[in-house]
Amino acid sequence: MPRDKNESPAPRSSVTIAEIAERAGVSPGAVSFALNGRRGVSESTRARILLVADELGWMPGTAAKALAVKKSNSFGLVLARDPDNLGVESFYMQFLAGMERELAPRNHALLLQMAPDTASELKTLRRWRTTRRVDALLLMDIRVDDPRVAYFTEHSEFPSLAVGDPSSAPGLTTVWTDDAEAQREAVRALAALGHRRIARVAGLAGLVHTQIRDAAFRDETAELGCEGVLLRTDYTADEGARVTEEAIRSERRPTAFIYDNDIMAIAALGVFARAGIRVPEDVSVIAWDDSLICRHTVPKLTALSHDVVAFGAHVARRLFGVLDGAAPAAHLDSTPRLEVRESTGPAPASP
Amino acid sequence: MPRDKNESPAPRSSVTIAEIAERAGVSPGAVSFALNGRRGVSESTRARILLVADELGWMPGTAAKALAVKKSNSFGLVLARDPDNLGVESFYMQFLAGMERELAPRNHALLLQMAPDTASELKTLRRWRTTRRVDALLLMDIRVDDPRVAYFTEHSEFPSLAVGDPSSAPGLTTVWTDDAEAQREAVRALAALGHRRIARVAGLAGLVHTQIRDAAFRDETAELGCEGVLLRTDYTADEGARVTEEAIRSERRPTAFIYDNDIMAIAALGVFARAGIRVPEDVSVIAWDDSLICRHTVPKLTALSHDVVAFGAHVARRLFGVLDGAAPAAHLDSTPRLEVRESTGPAPASP
Numbered sequence: 001m002p003r004d005k006n007e008s009p010a011p012r013s014s015v016t017i018a019e020i021a022e023r024a025g026v027s028p029g030a031v032s033f034a035l036n037g038r039r040g041v042s043e044s045t046r047a048r049i050l051l052v053a054d055e056l057g058w059m060p061g062t063a064a065k066a067l068a069v070k071k072s073n074s075f076g077l078v079l080a081r082d083p084d085n086l087g088v089e090s091f092y093m094q095f096l097a098g099m100e101r102e103l104a105p106r107n108h109a110l111l112l113q114m115a116p117d118t119a120s121e122l123k124t125l126r127r128w129r130t131t132r133r134v135d136a137l138l139l140m141d142i143r144v145d146d147p148r149v150a151y152f153t154e155h156s157e158f159p160s161l162a163v164g165d166p167s168s169a170p171g172l173t174t175v176w177t178d179d180a181e182a183q184r185e186a187v188r189a190l191a192a193l194g195h196r197r198i199a200r201v202a203g204l205a206g207l208v209h210t211q212i213r214d215a216a217f218r219d220e221t222a223e224l225g226c227e228g229v230l231l232r233t234d235y236t237a238d239e240g241a242r243v244t245e246e247a248i249r250s251e252r253r254p255t256a257f258i259y260d261n262d263i264m265a266i267a268a269l270g271v272f273a274r275a276g277i278r279v280p281e282d283v284s285v286i287a288w289d290d291s292l293i294c295r296h297t298v299p300k301l302t303a304l305s306h307d308v309v310a311f312g313a314h315v316a317r318r319l320f321g322v323l324d325g326a327a328p329a330a331h332l333d334s335t336p337r338l339e340v341r342e343s344t345g346p347a348p349a350s351p
Numbered sequence: 352m353p354r355d356k357n358e359s360p361a362p363r364s365s366v367t368i369a370e371i372a373e374r375a376g377v378s379p380g381a382v383s384f385a386l387n388g389r390r391g392v393s394e395s396t397r398a399r400i401l402l403v404a405d406e407l408g409w410m411p412g413t414a415a416k417a418l419a420v421k422k423s424n425s426f427g428l429v430l431a432r433d434p435d436n437l438g439v440e441s442f443y444m445q446f447l448a449g450m451e452r453e454l455a456p457r458n459h460a461l462l463l464q465m466a467p468d469t470a471s472e473l474k475t476l477r478r479w480r481t482t483r484r485v486d487a488l489l490l491m492d493i494r495v496d497d498p499r500v501a502y503f504t505e506h507s508e509f510p511s512l513a514v515g516d517p518s519s520a521p522g523l524t525t526v527w528t529d530d531a532e533a534q535r536e537a538v539r540a541l542a543a544l545g546h547r548r549i550a551r552v553a554g555l556a557g558l559v560h561t562q563i564r565d566a567a568f569r570d571e572t573a574e575l576g577c578e579g580v581l582l583r584t585d586y587t588a589d590e591g592a593r594v595t596e597e598a599i600r601s602e603r604r605p606t607a608f609i610y611d612n613d614i615m616a617i618a619a620l621g622v623f624a625r626a627g628i629r630v631p632e633d634v635s636v637i638a639w640d641d642s643l644i645c646r647h648t649v650p651k652l653t654a655l656s657h658d659v660v661a662f663g664a665h666v667a668r669r670l671f672g673v674l675d676g677a678a679p680a681a682h683l684d685s686t687p688r689l690e691v692r693e694s695t696g697p698a699p700a701s702p
Binding site: 043044071073074076092093096097100101103104107109110111112113114115116120124127133236237238241263266267269270271273274292293295296297298300 | 394422443447448451455460462464465467471475478484587592614617618621625646649651
């Protein structure tokens with residue numbers, strides 16, 4: 001039965017306006033105003049009420065519909081990573097720059113927030129959804145059993161897109177790069193050069209794409225009869241240098257290292273040079289996340305290369321598609337390919 | 352005389368509603384709705400009308416006041432730089448991460464847009480101001496005779512802040528680092544090591560902070576009786592490598608190089624290594640924008656060090672201050688200090 005849109009919506013779940021009002025610490029009248037998108041409550045109170053209503057499971061989507069007339073012309077992104085760490089990787093700024101190439105011509109902007117932890121990350125995303133602060137949301141750095149994926153799969157009426165492997169967010173639209181195949185290609189290239197003990201200097205274990213690279217590394221080294229050594233880091237230059245120093249002191253020193261980003265690979269070149277270990281004569285090095293600086297190091301870094309700016313642009317186009325009602329689907333962007341430069345070579349003769 | 356806020360505002364300038372309507376291609380009624388912040392026009396039409404009204408000089412501030420009830424809880428930043436170039440510098444992500452440390456606890460987000468050129472940069476800023484898309488604006492990379500500064504000085508009722516030397520935006524609140532003093536310190540340190548021919552590998556000439564560094568470099572080298580060689584680049588690793596290659600082939604090769612960012616300094620280490628020029632025995636190197644990777648290169652880079660994350664946080668705090676009505680003022684953040692590592696040493700004996 002159609003209702004006058006200026007009336008309070010009748011509750012269709014067991015949650016009442018009184019309950020929302022009590023939890024939010026406001027009057028029932030204020031709740032009614034807020035849920036109807038009418039004036040009479042401040043924007044911050046409205047936001048709080050909508051968040052509480054959402055928490056209590058109040059008629060999913062209705063609160064959002066109350067604000068659906070309001071288009072913000074912006075996409076949202078919340079990043080939960082250590083700020084000091086974020087700054088050194090070229091990936092994010094290039095990715096964002098690529099997105100902007102699609103957003104700017106359509107007068108869309110990106111609403112960016114960095115969260116100190118994953119709990120506040122989800123809280124911000126939920127607030128943005130319930131208050132329609134943004135028209136659509138981008139999820140990056142998908143984690144194992146990511147609560148963001150569960151939340152936005154449940155609230156599929158809200159446009160969202162996950163950057164990552166389709167398996168990480170099966171109910172959502174995804175745009176992905178085939179990291180497994182790229183990782184296998186790197187291992188195959190090293191094995192073909194005669195390397196039999198290969199180290200993977202990996203990033204954070206909780207991230208799905210780290211696990212995908214881990215698994216591909218394990219599988220491909222096993223398949224080719226190589227020994228695979230997995231070293232764990234937090235992506236920083238300091239950690240990359242530290243695990244490299246440990247590895248070269250070990251009795252079973254790997255003859256090849258694959259680093260999960262360019263910055264750790266550059267730090268490792270420093271470690272090898274200081275230890276008198278020649279690259280590539282004694283040790284081969286491959287970097288993920290090829291960046292311009294990889295072409296200027298000594299030796300120039302062999303890298304898994306991927307057009308990150310184009311990736312960001314692709315993601316933005318797909319997000320507009322989701323906004324326009326495209327059904328959830330998985331879109332392969334590309335497979336990073338091995339750009340062979342000077343840091344890889346034949347395995348040294350056994351000592 | 353106070354007026355009912357639901358009435359159309361009477362024009363107080365020579366611009367009429369009819370003129371705005373004609374220019375915007377809408378009805379006079381739509382203009383009236385838009386200027387009063389009332390329903391009846393779409394958000395995109397409202398934005399267009401406000402922009403036209405602003406262009407025609409319609410009662411400056413009034414259109415904005417019509418929307419002043421609407422708080423967006425976001426700060427805006429438009430960057431006009433080459434996306435490919437942006438990605439490789441650690442400065443921006445660290446700066447943004449620092450800002451977020453202040454924004455997130457207050458539930459403010461950053462609205463980010465990258466502009467292909469300076470004309471569209473200003474257009475976006477004007478649209479954000481007239482539609483109150485953001486509560487306050489941040490201006491970075493201030494250029495010589497920057498039209499953004501002129502615009503926001505004229506519209507000083509809108510909260511804005513310029514990141515840069517007070518001389519670059521005299522009418523606005525500024526937060527700055529003393530680049531001139533840092534540049535002089537670098538020259539003094541090299542002169543004290545016996546260097547008499549020093550190169551400055553500078554960034555884009557149109558930026559005020561580049562000119563300030565240029566002038567300080569010229570003054571200090573002259574003061575100390577050194578020859579100062581100014582080499583111009585666009586901040587990229589490729590350009591940093593190119594001008595370094597040219598300089599080392601010249602008859603009057605500098606014995607010391609100061610690079611305007613870390614990425615060019617890293618690329619230059621590659622150039623020197625390939626040319627068989629030892630650092631610091633043959634040539635000394637100093638980098639602006641110390642980042643974590645500077646501690647891992649071979650040799651470790653002597654750098655002008657500055658806590659960029661703290662700088663971003665400071666800027667965000669001052670922007671909240673401007674929002675709260677603080678009068679325009681210049682705030683010194685800090686003076687980058689020379690962090691001496693391994694890439695600087697005594698000048699080589701004259702050949």
